[in-house]
Amino acid sequence: MIQISGPATFWLTALLLLIIIFGRYVLFSLTFWWLFKVSMKTQFAHRAVQTRPRKPGQDWREIGWSLLTSLIFTAIAMGMILAYQAGYTKIYTNLRDYPLAWFPISIILVLFIHETYYYWLHRWMHRPAVYKWVHKTHHDSITTSPxxxxxxxxxxxTLQAIIIPALTFVVPLHISAVGIILLIMTLSSAVNHLNTEIYPRNFDHHWLGRWLIGATHHSLHHTQFRFNYGLYFTFWDKWMKTESPDFHKLFGEKTKKMMNDE
Incomplete structure (x- = not known):
């Protein structure tokens, strides 16, 4: 991990992190947008979950908010780096410090805790007194895109960004595990907001697919508001009975066999 030894190193590190965080968002979003909205538009046209046109200028508004989000993520990441240097976190760099089996277990554990935190945070953000101040910005995108x-x-x-850094104070995580978790977070978010269902037919009933959130599942949250609060996985929605009753029917409609659907 980068060692911060003075103001110059601090600001250079912050700039580098901002480029990585915002650049990762742009890379994933642009790739999925181009792949499914431009390159393979004809093949995937029938898989568009919502057909309502996006608002004029919506892409640029979302990119602007995302840049601000990236600045906040950068500030919190800088705090985590300083805490690591001071010896407060449990981030480690030598794989031999813990049994190798702990590496995948730690990733799964953090994803489970993150999912749990986000599900209940998300439900709280939908309380009327909270929603208009905290969550409405995200829901201005009724028809989503990457x-x-x-x-x-x-x-x-800020509320979304604090959980993973906070976990580094209590859960031993290899530095590469942190990177993998952040990569999964960005990839999942891009797929979920794609508004194009990329999973195969009947994947919603597959032993793995039934637990993963995709574009259809999350798009229903943006249109129905009171269902499908999960981040990566569907298990809290299933356990708390907040999964949309329309999900399986809509997923089947969007993934049914068509001439250009492979």
Whole structure:
């Protein structure tokens, strides 16, 4: 991990992190947007979950909010780096410090805790007194796109950003495990907001697919508001009976065999 030894190193590190965080968002969002909205538009046209046109200028508004989100993520990441240097976190760099089996277990554990935190945070953000101040910015994108992935109000961005750094104080994580978790987070968010169902037919009933959130599942949250609060996985929605009753029917409609559907 980068060692910060003075103001110059601090600001250079912050700039580098901002480029990585915002650049990762742009790379994933642009790739998915181009792949499914431009390159393979004809093949995937029938898989568009919502057909309502996006608002004029919505892409640029989402990119603007996402840049602000990236700045907040950068500030919190800088705090985590300083805490690591001071010896407060449990981040480690030598794989031999813990049994190798702990590496995948730690990733799964953090994803489970993150999912749990986000599900209940998300439900709280939908309380009427909270929603208009914290979560409405994200829901201005009723018809989503990959650019929606990081489009949050600064309060929501902060609430979303603190959980993984906080976990580094209590859960031993290899530095590469942290990177993998952040990569999964960005990839999942881009897929979920794609508004194009990329999973195969009947994947919603597959032993793995039934637990993963995709574009259909999350798009229903943006249109129905009171269902499908999960981040990566569906298990809290299933356990708390907040999964949309329309999900399986809509997923089947969007993934049914058509001439250009492979």
């Amino acid at each position: 650019w929606t992935a990081f489009s949050f109000h600064p309060i929501e961005s």
